[in-house]
Amino acid sequence: MEFRAFVLLTLLGCLSVESTLGQRGDMDIGARLRELMAKVESMKHLEAKLNETEKLQSDLEALEARLNATIDELTEQRAETDRLKKENKDMQMRLNATEEEIKKLKQSGGKADPQVAFSTSLANSGEVYKGPCTDKTLVFKQVFSNTGNGYDQNTGIFTAPVNGLYYFSFSTYGYNTHLMGAILMKNGIRQVSTYEDRSADGSDSSSNAVVLQLADGDEVYMELWENARVFDNLNGHTTFSGFLLFPM
Structure with missing residues (x-):
């Protein structure tokens, strides 16, 4: 809206200037009007480009937000992976200790410590x-x-x-x-x-x-x-x- 208002004011200003130029023919005014309309179309094209740029900027910001969210999720997943690796290491150590105890029991004939x-x-x-x-x-x-x-x-x-x-x-x-x-x-x-x-x-x-x-x-x-x-x-x-x- 601000851009269109700016274009309208510019067009009116130009017409006011034309009215003060003295005696000119209708053909000169028509040519000038067509020139101004061409500029208006050009400015509309620029507005469309500007709107497209703003949309691209908005899309880029949204993409950046999703990227940051993905990075945060990957960080959490990495932390969870590290925790699971530690738990797996601890379980492996306990498993090894249990296997060692079983081995000792087998070597001793599977008998528990005597009770005396x-x-x-x-x-x-x-x-x-x-x-x-x-x-x-x-x-x-x-x-x-x-x-x-x-x-x-x-x-x-x-x-x-x-x-x-x-x-x-x-x-x-x-x-x-x-x-x-x-x-x-x-x-x-x-x-x-x-x-x-x-x-x-x-x-x-x-x-x-x-x-x-x-x-x-x-x-x-x-x-x-x-x-x-x-x-x-x-x-x-x-x-x-x-x-x-x-x-x-």
Whole structure:
């Protein structure tokens, strides 16, 4: 509209100028009018070109907006791809670890880690006084648990079924008439012990614990000190327990 108004004003201006030129013939005015109309057509053509240019500019801006949107989408897709690659890498690492565990299980015959644990006390009935005596091995008759069957209640000896690290604990109870205490033995060698000499009090109680590395077949048991005595009844004062921490 602004362009057309500009053309109309220009045309009117030109006609006004023509009216002031003096005495001219109608043919001169007609020729001038045709010239002006030709210019108008030329200006219309320029307007059309301008409109076409503006449309192209608008199309270019729209194309640029779509391009930017596509770039943003590609950036998001790349980020998602990187995330999926990381997840895939983590899954592959876990898969490799699982395959390694399966391989180890197959190499070990498909068996899980052995379960070994026992807990005992000296007396399974009545009252028991043990010692002083020549056979100083303590045979714990009351068996609370014996998972893995490592403990023999007939001999009082625990035999390690597998190589590993084992935890042992024990307690002893006795009266002041005798030395009270016992020694935890491994393959006939002293490891740790409890010890209470005769005293003025009526009775004594003591306990100890140790972690030992054992090989398959190693023997662990409790043995009295020389001239020592211990006591137990169904209350479980004198005890011996152990379990496998982990195989090696």
